Amino acid sequence: MQVHRDLDQLPEFRNAIITIGTFDGVHAGHRFIIEQLQQAAKECHGETVIITFDPHPREVLQPQSNTLRLLTTLPEKIALLEKEGIDHLVVVPFTKAFSEMSAISYLEDFLIQRFRPHTIIIGYDHRFGHNREGGLELLEAEQQQYGFQLIEIPKQVVHDLTVSSTKIRNSLNEGAVQLANELLGYTYFLTGTVCHGDKMGRQLGYPTANLQLADSRKLIPAEGIYAVRASINGQAPLPAVMSIGNRPTFNGTDLRLEVHIFDFNQDIYDQQVTVSFVDYIRPNRKFEKIEELVAQMDLDSAKAREILG
Numbered sequence: 001m002q003v004h005r006d007l008d009q010l011p012e013f014r015n016a017i018i019t020i021g022t023f024d025g026v027h028a029g030h031r032f033i034i035e036q037l038q039q040a041a042k043e044c045h046g047e048t049v050i051i052t053f054d055p056h057p058r059e060v061l062q063p064q065s066n067t068l069r070l071l072t073t074l075p076e077k078i079a080l081l082e083k084e085g086i087d088h089l090v091v092v093p094f095t096k097a098f099s100e101m102s103a104i105s106y107l108e109d110f111l112i113q114r115f116r117p118h119t120i121i122i123g124y125d126h127r128f129g130h131n132r133e134g135g136l137e138l139l140e141a142e143q144q145q146y147g148f149q150l151i152e153i154p155k156q157v158v159h160d161l162t163v164s165s166t167k168i169r170n171s172l173n174e175g176a177v178q179l180a181n182e183l184l185g186y187t188y189f190l191t192g193t194v195c196h197g198d199k200m201g202r203q204l205g206y207p208t209a210n211l212q213l214a215d216s217r218k219l220i221p222a223e224g225i226y227a228v229r230a231s232i233n234g235q236a237p238l239p240a241v242m243s244i245g246n247r248p249t250f251n252g253t254d255l256r257l258e259v260h261i262f263d264f265n266q267d268i269y270d271q272q273v274t275v276s277f278v279d280y281i282r283p284n285r286k287f288e289k290i291e292e293l294v295a296q297m298d299l300d301s302a303k304a305r306e307i308l309g
């Protein structure tokens with residue numbers, strides 16, 4: 001897959017089959033659209049092109065409501081789309097100026113001129129251009145003049161996609177990772193750099209690698225204890241147990257992402273660790289005695305081992 005970030009450096013596409021969207025999560029619903037792209041491309045020996053925006057339009061247009069949480073960071077999205085076999089991903093740097101382009105200019109100067117689309121696959125309610133003034137009706141009106149085929153994604157499919165994205169976010173926010181994973185079609189994961197904690201873990205017999213996320217917009221699942229698989233620098237995943245929380249037993253205040261890898265004893269500070277969430281075990285608790293916490297960690301580990309098989 002070729003990734004393009006400079007609109008002035010785009011190649012000449014061969015029978016481009018294009019679609020536009022955020023594709024956050026690249027979940028099972030998105031893969032339905034991707035299949036349509038690939039089918040259309042096959043029929044005309046064309047190339048599949050996904051146009052996406054970074055940052056997310058909402059971040060640029062409503063910077064004050066900073067509530068957006070991503071299922072996938074841009075590098076994660078790129079990796080997932082690559083796996084799907086997409087030919088081109090165009091990451092449009094979304095700016096205020098870009099958002100102020102009129103709908104007709106967006107269509108003619110951006111979509112038509114830059115992509116010369118053979119086919120545009122678009123949601124029935126897709127809006128574009130300044131104040132979202134353009135839509136399917138404008139595409140339909142210009143279709144003949146520019147000779148592109150228009151494939152409309154019907155209301156039901158768009159609705160299902162939105163419901164699915166919302167369900168995945170809500171499930172992760174509630175710790176229901178199994179449901180989220182089912183809807184994603186893969187195991188939800190996040191990647192962080194191992195940083196220093198309070199050096200308490202080793203004393204408890206449970207060294208835990210503290211993860212620092214590269215992108216603060218990444219959605220962190222609900223606080224609690226999870227059975228996970230941890231991959232260090234992209235190596236084979238290892239069974240592990242994870243705690244997300246502020247360590248109430250120690251009156252901690254900040255949210256920590258900590259992973260204890262089973263049967264493992266290496267210094268992995270500054271390494272990249274990717275954690276995949278397999279199942280939720282329990283919520284975080286405040287323990288009166290440290291021994292009680294350790295006894296509970298023993299139970300959590302046994303449970304996680306059992307889940308991970």
Ligand SMILES: Cc1cc2nc3c(=O)[nH]c(=O)nc-3n(C[C@H](O)[C@H](O)[C@H](O)COP(=O)(O)O)c2cc1C
Pocket residue numbers: 197198199200201202204206207208209210225241242243246247248249250258259260283284285286287293296297300301
């Ligand atoms: C399996 C597991 C379960 C945990 N459960 C709790 C908990 O219920 N309550 C709590 O306060 N901390 C919990 N923790 C977090 C520990 O308090 C934390 O890992 C420990 O303080 C070590 O922190 P450090 O890495 O900063 O030294 C848990 C950690 C693990 C690995």
Ligand SMILES: Nc1ncnc2c1ncn2[C@@H]1O[C@H](COP(=O)(O)OP(=O)(O)O)[C@@H](O)[C@H]1O
Pocket residue numbers: 194195196197198199200201202203206207208209210259260261262263264265266267268269
């Ligand atoms: N089984 C393990 N799982 C996770 N980290 C481990 C493990 N064994 C050794 N380590 C190392 O120990 C560190 C965690 O020890 P800990 O005492 O909890 O220190 P910190 O508070 O800095 O996280 C990790 O960052 C890693 O470098």
